[in-house]
Amino acid sequence: MGPAKVKAREEFARYLQENGLKGSQQRSHILESFLSMPPHLSAEELHRQVATVDEGIGLSTIYRTLRLLCDAGLAKQRHFQEGRSCFEQAFEHHHHDHLICVSCGRIEEFICEEIETRQDQVADQHGFTLTHHRLDLYGHCADCKPE
Amino acid sequence: MGPAKVKAREEFARYLQENGLKGSQQRSHILESFLSMPPHLSAEELHRQVATVDEGIGLSTIYRTLRLLCDAGLAKQRHFQEGRSCFEQAFEHHHHDHLICVSCGRIEEFICEEIETRQDQVADQHGFTLTHHRLDLYGHCADCKPE
């Protein structure tokens, strides 16, 4: 169990504390599952995982807690596919962009300073002040290459 | 009326022809409205515009025709905001990325060869073969700058 996860737990507890929110068994189970899973997952996937520990937990609670985690800065909501959210572990993560395999769904992260710089230049040329951006590269990963 | 629009009409007729599809008053009205409007619009916006010419036209017909236009290569479906599609005029358009104003919704297009090149390099380093990508820059445009 890495120190990042310990810190994430503390962070969540602190967030609840500071906002006059309560803890609960469900929230603990959801957080633990979230921390133990791959860094990118859907609400549905998280729900299935949590169900192995707590059968009766509702999907709405998953969504509500996921929103809490986003507000607390521990998760980030992404939209790699239309009509379905992907939640990403955000604690101790710096900015990065994504490579998404269109065959198997594998997601890899990267960051390219050159691209970041160019984006700022482009925005500048158009008189825009950037708030955020989204760069997703879609393709076939090494394992899914057609022969 | 630019030559691009004339070509777009011919292209659509040809597409229908080649695929054993029929023309209709509705399809003509929708195409004309689509060509006369700004290059980025929602199905709803197109529907409202078409309604000024043909009151009774259904929203489903708008969607069905929009899909046809995409298939014919005259439109491209984008997803700048979650849960709402944006359709873009695609005839005589080359590849480009977008700047989106988070205040007024204005959309500007740009292309940066340097970024394109870097994307290929990044994909290569990760063993990916790119099929497509999505680069959206969000921010405040010149007119919406906070003083």
Next chain:
DNA sequence: GTGAGTGCAAATGGTTTGCACCAAC
């Protein structure tokens, strides 16, 4: 006249919400 196109209403599906009940502080 036949197969495709249309309008309408109903379905879809991921996500959110209203509400009565339950539990953490």
Next chain:
DNA sequence: GTTGGTGCAAACCATTTGCACTCAC
């Protein structure tokens, strides 16, 4: 014991679809 949390079912909402009818070829 008060206030927030939970599960369930119903609501959302852009988009799609089933169906009976109409129109283009």
